[in-house]
Amino acid sequence: MMSPSRIDFVSLLEGGAGVTIYVLPLGETMTNDRTYAQYDIEKKSLLVAYVLWLFLGYVGAHRFYLGKPLSGLMMLSFSGVVLLLSFVSFGVLGFLWALVALWWIIDALLIPGMAASRNRGIADRVLGRR
Incomplete structure (x- = not known):
C-alpha cells in the first residue's frame, strides 16, 4: 500500500x-486509520510512567502500568515486607528502605526501555505484525 x-x-x-x-x-x-488510532489509544506514555514512578514507584505502580505485573507485585510485596519489618523492629531495620530506594532509582533508567517494549508489543498486536 x-x-x-x-x-x-x-x-x-x-x-x-x-x-x-x-x-x-x-x-x-x-482503512489503516482505525488501526493506527487504536494503537494511539493503547500505547503507553513515558510521562504517565514517570509520574507514577515519582509518586508511587516504591510500590511498583509504574511497572503495573507498563505491563510488568509480576515485577510490580514483587516490588509491592518487597515494600510491604520492609514496612512491616520497620514497624516490628521499631525502626531498627529501617535501613532496608535503602534497598527499595535503590530499586526505585534503577527503575528510572529502565522505564524508557519498558515503555518501548510494551509499545512494540501493542503495535505488533494491533497492526497484525505477528
Missing part, C-alpha cells in the same frame, strides 16, 4: 491557520 501524499495549505484569510490535506493514490482508502 502506498502512503498518502501530504499537501499543506496556509490560509491567509483565517489568520494563517494551517490545513493539512492527504491525497490518496487512485483506488486507495484510509
